[in-house]
Amino acid sequence: MANDTHSADTETAHGAVDAAHGAAGHAEAASAGMPQLEFATFPNQIFWLMVTLVVIYLVLSRVALPRIAAVLAERQGTIANDLAQAEELKQKAVAAEEAYNQALADARTEAHRIVAETKAEIQADLDAEIAKADAEIAAKAAESEKAIAEIRASAVESVHEVAKSTAAEIVGSLGMSGDAKAIEAAVAERVKG
Amino acid sequence: MGKIALILALVIVAAATLFLQPEHAGLAIHPMDQFEISPLFGHGDISWYTPTNVTAWMAIAVLCIILLLVVGTRRRAIIPTRTQSIAESAYGFVYKMVEDVAGKDAVGFFPYIMTLFMFIVFANFLGLLPFSFTTTSHIAVTAILAMLVFLTVTIVGFVKNGTAFLGLFWVSSAPLALRPVLAIIELISYFVRPVSHSIRLAGNVMAGHAVIKVFAGFAGALGMFAFLPIFAITAVYALEVLVAFIQAYVFTILTCVYLKDALHPSH
Numbered sequence: 001m002a003n004d005t006h007s008a009d010t011e012t013a014h015g016a017v018d019a020a021h022g023a024a025g026h027a028e029a030a031s032a033g034m035p036q037l038e039f040a041t042f043p044n045q046i047f048w049l050m051v052t053l054v055v056i057y058l059v060l061s062r063v064a065l066p067r068i069a070a071v072l073a074e075r076q077g078t079i080a081n082d083l084a085q086a087e088e089l090k091q092k093a094v095a096a097e098e099a100y101n102q103a104l105a106d107a108r109t110e111a112h113r114i115v116a117e118t119k120a121e122i123q124a125d126l127d128a129e130i131a132k133a134d135a136e137i138a139a140k141a142a143e144s145e146k147a148i149a150e151i152r153a154s155a156v157e158s159v160h161e162v163a164k165s166t167a168a169e170i171v172g173s174l175g176m177s178g179d180a181k182a183i184e185a186a187v188a189e190r191v192k193g
Numbered sequence: 194m195g196k197i198a199l200i201l202a203l204v205i206v207a208a209a210t211l212f213l214q215p216e217h218a219g220l221a222i223h224p225m226d227q228f229e230i231s232p233l234f235g236h237g238d239i240s241w242y243t244p245t246n247v248t249a250w251m252a253i254a255v256l257c258i259i260l261l262l263v264v265g266t267r268r269r270a271i272i273p274t275r276t277q278s279i280a281e282s283a284y285g286f287v288y289k290m291v292e293d294v295a296g297k298d299a300v301g302f303f304p305y306i307m308t309l310f311m312f313i314v315f316a317n318f319l320g321l322l323p324f325s326f327t328t329t330s331h332i333a334v335t336a337i338l339a340m341l342v343f344l345t346v347t348i349v350g351f352v353k354n355g356t357a358f359l360g361l362f363w364v365s366s367a368p369l370a371l372r373p374v375l376a377i378i379e380l381i382s383y384f385v386r387p388v389s390h391s392i393r394l395a396g397n398v399m400a401g402h403a404v405i406k407v408f409a410g411f412a413g414a415l416g417m418f419a420f421l422p423i424f425a426i427t428a429v430y431a432l433e434v435l436v437a438f439i440q441a442y443v444f445t446i447l448t449c450v451y452l453k454d455a456l457h458p459s460h
Contacts, residue, residue, distance in 0.1 A: 035228040036332045036399065043241035044230065045333040052251040053341075056258055056312055061304040064262035068284045071269050071277075078271055 156191075163187045206420055222410030224403040228330055246326045247334075254315040254328070262311070283311070287445065294449035298456055305345070306452075309338060310445040317398060317437035321430070329440075330399040332391060339391035342448045350455035361458040390447060397440050401433040 035041070164187050171183060233244045262283070265276030273281060287307045291299055313329055320327025328334050350358040362379040364372055405426055412422040 034225050034399075035230060036330070036395065038230070041230045041239050041245075041247075042333045044239050044243055044245055045247050045328075045331055046337050047241045048245070048248045048251050049328070049334050049337050052255055053308060053312065055255050057304060057308045059255075059259055059263060060307055060311070064259075064266065064280075065284065065304055065307065067266050067269060068262070068281055071266065071271075071273075072281065072284070074269075075271050 160187065160191060163191055203420075206423060222407055224406035224410070227326070227402060227406060228399065230331075247328055247331075250316070250319060250326045250328050254312060254319055257315050257319070258311050290446060291449055291452075294446055295452040296456060299449070299452050302345075302452060306445060306448055309342070309448060310441055313338070313394065313444055314438065314441040317441055318434075320398065320402065321433055321437060327398055327402060330395055330402060332395045335391035335395040336387070338394075338444070339387040342390065342451060343387040346451045346455040349452070350458060353456060354458055358455070358458050361454055365459075386451065390444065394440050394444050397436050401429060401436055404429050405433070 164184055167183050167187050168180070171177075230239060230245050230247055232239060233246065233249055237243070239245060261276065262280050265274070265280045268274065268277065270277060284307070287310050288300070288303055291303050291306055295302070316327065316329040316334075319325055320330065350361070354360075362376045362383070364375045364379065367375050408422040408426045408429065412419040412426070415422065
């Protein structure tokens with residue numbers, strides 16, 4: 001579009017030289033068919049292309065590409081670091097959980113131990129008390145038995161005495177005189193039987 | 194937002210076709226005028242150092258590359274901004290291409306290949322702006338780019354492999370009788386490489402731009418029915434956007450393929 005107006009300008013407004021040039025240009029373009037084949041412009045294009053490529057190459061290789069590579073590497077490093085850190089934290093969490101479980105298990109066994117110990121202590125105390133009580137009971141029973149035996153012995157003695165004296169009285173009142181020795185023997189015989 | 198813009202554009206097109214009828218609705222199509230090279234100052238002859246529209250649009254391409262890759266990454270952020278993200282994607286895209294296609298020992302050529310890619314991609318996309326000039330539509334430019342690649346590859350091939358580089362042309366897996374024939378074919382295809390490499394890029398870019406201009410010429414001639422070529426222009430433009438990237442990609446990946454041949458010439 002711009003070229004259209006430009007060539008129109010050249011042909012109408014400007015001087016003879018310009019007009020001639022424009023006409024020549026058009027003639028050349030028409031004969032060649034396309035501006036791509038106007039070999040007169042080749043050195044110009046090639047020169048500016050080389051300048052452009054050298055500038056782009058220098059900018060890219062000196063500034064842009066090292067910078068982008070550094071940024072990408074840094075990001076990669078950051079990501080790797082973060083991942084490693086996350087992994088470490090995870091390990092720590094697992095270790096903490098293990099420690100917690102261990103502590104819990106330890107506490108539980110300790111509690112069990114204490115319970116068992118206390119139980120055993122109480123049992124021992126109880127056993128001792130029971131044994132002591134048993135012994136006391138046995139002593140008391142023996143004492144009582146002894147007392148009972150004494151009482152019984154004194155009662156038997158009394159029965160002997162009473163029987164003897166009663167027998168002697170009965171014999172006396174019957175009018176017979178018995179000798180004391182014989183009476184005693186007879187009474188002993190009877191009481192025993 | 195997009196819908197409103199679309200409706201607005203259609204209304205403007207309709208109004209323009211109704212009220213802005215050209216005084217003489219003739220078929221005036223100059224599809225090739227857009228490729229003309231003119232001096233920036235004055236109307237003199239074009240010598241090798243004259244600043245021309247080629248200079249201007251190459252300078253704009255350089256400026257855009259610097260804006261994207263240098264200014265865009267100036268913060269060196271771990272969490273990138275949008276511009277830095279684009280710069281990093283471009284870096285990763287080309288770096289991965291070099292590494293995957295040409296091999297790990299070719300990463301030394303990465304700045305060189307990145308230069309080619311960035312220049313072509315920016316020249317192509319800048320050429321899609323209305324009233325702009327497309328430097329890559331000129332065979333002189335693409336031929337130089339292709340010749341640079343060809344010379345680099347050939348020199349690197351001989352420097353790295355010595356005469357073993359000629360094994361590239363001697364297909365040792367083929368039967369012995371066929372090898373000389375294949376060698377001739379391989380040799381021809383090797384020297385045709387820069388031709389196809391350069392014409393592919395310039396041809397694609399030039400053809401698309403010329404087609405748009407042709408349709409634009411129809412739009413001027415059709416009056417009321419100008420919306421038809423305008424829709425066609427929209428479609429071709431969309432295709433051109435694709436082509437602009439794909440041709441830069443193709444040029445770069447072929448460079449990598451040729452480089453691989455130079456570094457590992459065995460078949």
